[in-house]
Amino acid sequence: MAPYTGIPLSPAELQYLHTSLSQNPPIRPDGRSPTQFRPLVAETDILSSTNGSARICFPDGTEAMVGVKAEVEKTWGGGQDVDGERTGQAVEDEEMRNAEVGAAKSGRGWGEWVEIGIELPGMRDDDALPIFLSAMLTEALLADTGLKDTLWINTRFHWRLYIDILLLSQPLSYPLPLLSLTTHLALLSTRLPSLISERDEDPLFNDDWEASTHLFPRSKADGGSAQKPPITLLVMSVGEMIFFDASADELAVADAVVALSVTQPLQPTSTSATEAEILPLKLVALRTIDPPSRLTAGGVPNALNSTSTTGTASTGNTSTGGILAIREKDQGQSVWRPPRGGVKRAVVGRMIKAVVEKGGVGMEVMAGLAGVET
Amino acid sequence: MPLDTSTYALAHLRLDGRRWSELRRIHGQISTQAAADGSAYFEQGNTKILCTVTGPQEPKRGVEVEMNVAAFSGMDRKKRARGDKRVQEMQYTIASAFQSTIFTHLYPHSTITLNLHVLSQDGSLLACALNAATLALIDAGMPMSDYVSACTVASAPSSDQTLDEQDPLLDLNGLEEQELPFLTVGTSGEEGKVLVLLMETRVQVARLEAMVSVGLDGCRQIRGILDGVVREHGRKVLESRVS
Numbered sequence: 001m002a003p004y005t006g007i008p009l010s011p012a013e014l015q016y017l018h019t020s021l022s023q024n025p026p027i028r029p030d031g032r033s034p035t036q037f038r039p040l041v042a043e044t045d046i047l048s049s050t051n052g053s054a055r056i057c058f059p060d061g062t063e064a065m066v067g068v069k070a071e072v073e074k075t076w077g078g079g080q081d082v083d084g085e086r087t088g089q090a091v092e093d094e095e096m097r098n099a100e101v102g103a104a105k106s107g108r109g110w111g112e113w114v115e116i117g118i119e120l121p122g123m124r125d126d127d128a129l130p131i132f133l134s135a136m137l138t139e140a141l142l143a144d145t146g147l148k149d150t151l152w153i154n155t156r157f158h159w160r161l162y163i164d165i166l167l168l169s170q171p172l173s174y175p176l177p178l179l180s181l182t183t184h185l186a187l188l189s190t191r192l193p194s195l196i197s198e199r200d201e202d203p204l205f206n207d208d209w210e211a212s213t214h215l216f217p218r219s220k221a222d223g224g225s226a227q228k229p230p231i232t233l234l235v236m237s238v239g240e241m242i243f244f245d246a247s248a249d250e251l252a253v254a255d256a257v258v259a260l261s262v263t264q265p266l267q268p269t270s271t272s273a274t275e276a277e278i279l280p281l282k283l284v285a286l287r288t289i290d291p292p293s294r295l296t297a298g299g300v301p302n303a304l305n306s307t308s309t310t311g312t313a314s315t316g317n318t319s320t321g322g323i324l325a326i327r328e329k330d331q332g333q334s335v336w337r338p339p340r341g342g343v344k345r346a347v348v349g350r351m352i353k354a355v356v357e358k359g360g361v362g363m364e365v366m367a368g369l370a371g372v373e374t
Numbered sequence: 375m376p377l378d379t380s381t382y383a384l385a386h387l388r389l390d391g392r393r394w395s396e397l398r399r400i401h402g403q404i405s406t407q408a409a410a411d412g413s414a415y416f417e418q419g420n421t422k423i424l425c426t427v428t429g430p431q432e433p434k435r436g437v438e439v440e441m442n443v444a445a446f447s448g449m450d451r452k453k454r455a456r457g458d459k460r461v462q463e464m465q466y467t468i469a470s471a472f473q474s475t476i477f478t479h480l481y482p483h484s485t486i487t488l489n490l491h492v493l494s495q496d497g498s499l500l501a502c503a504l505n506a507a508t509l510a511l512i513d514a515g516m517p518m519s520d521y522v523s524a525c526t527v528a529s530a531p532s533s534d535q536t537l538d539e540q541d542p543l544l545d546l547n548g549l550e551e552q553e554l555p556f557l558t559v560g561t562s563g564e565e566g567k568v569l570v571l572l573m574e575t576r577v578q579v580a581r582l583e584a585m586v587s588v589g590l591d592g593c594r595q596i597r598g599i600l601d602g603v604v605r606e607h608g609r610k611v612l613e614s615r616v617s
Binding site: 057063169172 | 407408409410420422424426428440442444445446447448449450453456489491493494
């Protein structure tokens with residue numbers, strides 16, 4: 001008797017789903033195309049006590065809310081650099097960026113200034129899933145060095161960003177894309193009060209919230225397009241076919257599930273930036289995730305069917321070795337067998353291309369989320 | 375500050391411009407989450423709580439309450455430990471209040487789980503939680519004897535005046551809760567049968583009666599609001615079915 005895995009599908013149903021998803025063109029249970037996302041509801045700026053907030057509801061009922069808070073923190077060991085070292089670095093930065101403020105800031109951010117906390121209902125903070133999810137989201141966020149530099153105030157103080165993610169419903173399917181999209185939206189709406197004080201004195205900010213600046217600015221003053229926070233998408237594969245926004249049923253028959261984190265690089269600041277010159281997205285992280293299909297129970301091949309009188313098991317060899325040999329020979333042809341092994345490089349390559357290319361899924365999702373922002 | 379009597383004594387207006395008997399802006403919605411058996415969202419001023427109900431389910435544990443205070447809910451970001459005593463006490467209070475209201479004899483071997491998510495807190499946390507839980511249970515179709523409505527009351531701001539000059543304050547926000555002694559009262563039914571009465575601060579005993587009676591009246595007002603929310607939702611459901 002196989003252990004209960006939370007997937008209420010029989011081997012016959014799993015085989016049916018797997019076969020229909022491996023067709024070319026594939027047939028998804030709800031008739032979507034492989035790159036089509038289900039409609040979702042998103043809203044921002046819902047919590048007045050946070051610097052930025054967002055809430056996204058997926059159509060299967062899962063809902064997540066993210067609140068971003070920023071606090072000023074004293075930089076450990078700040079302002080005590082050796083003079084020569086500091087001027088040397090400043091000279092280098094002058095050459096890399098034209099803006100004076102940019103020269104003072106670049107290269108000084110630290111990863112500890114961003115903290116992500118995840119609350120999943122019914123799970124403790126030290127369970128595997130929350131820790132893994134928060135590690136993946138932090139990794140994607142910190143891969144973008146621009147964010148760390150935005151949090152720098154002066155040599156003695158910096159902003160500490162707390163991103164708290166709440167999953168408001170039970171996790172029906174793997175919650176990573178939901179949490180990542182909600183975090184992206186919350187970060188887009190995050191604002192920091194504008195700085196009044198100068199250089200290294202104690203930071204003083206403008207009380208007027210209207211004067212606050214976005215953490216991820218809409219557009220740069222010099223005309224280049226804005227930097228955006230990363231998003232993590234879950235891509236699954238069945239044989240040679242790849243699918244986006246997989247429902248719980250589809251994940252139950254996946255051969256491989258991959259989490260891809262992408263971010264939008266700073267666009268070149270040329271005045272004649274046409275569509276053709278927009279850079280593709282940058283891949284910052286790629287991780288494989290154990291698909292839930294590996295926990296499913298395999299079906300019983302006809303040769304082993306002891307209830308039917310024509311099966312050989314009712315007459316002959318019932319040793320474990322024999323049973324195993326018959327199952328292996330079947331190789332999942334006649335009945336469902338949980339997938340084994342890894343995923344082909346070519347398939348992973350196609351997954352990356354589908355997300356990262358211009359006009360691909362990644363850009364579509366980012367454009368969709370950018371539309372939510374008021 | 376409320377205890378600084380100069381501003382209050384002049385116009386009898388609180389910091390947010392309310393008089394002693396005025397409630398904050400109250401807003402409630404039910405059926406906010408399709409995936410839960412019952413769900414509700416309730417706001418009392420800036421205190422915002424989302425409640426979901428799951429159940430009845432197999433193992434027999436009666437009414438279980440889990441309250442999750444988000445780290446971004448207060449002014450400062452503060453991540454609570456799992457076994458936080460204040461939260462545990464609130465959970466127990468809410469569970470016992472509903473244990474006596476819900477007809478649990480109809481579900482003899484079941485657990486009814488209430489999940490409260492505090493999204494923003496600005497005073498009256500327990501009261502708002504009770505109200506949100508009531509709405510969520512009604513959305514889940516749980517048979518109850520009546521609405522459970524709750525509110526907070528503070529004793530009069532100055533400590534030396536005679537009793538009849540100062541009225542207790544109804545429905546406190548965060549700042550007032552820190553400064554003044556207050557109690558939370560939760561009632562059930564139109565006649566105001568008291569289910570919850572919680573006070574963590576100290577007050578002169580002569581003022582208690584006035585505070586409780588103001589609280590009962592406040593609960594009656596809130597019960598009216600809860601009823602309005604449920605009826606409005608019912609009307610919408612009926613309209614969409616009939617047409």
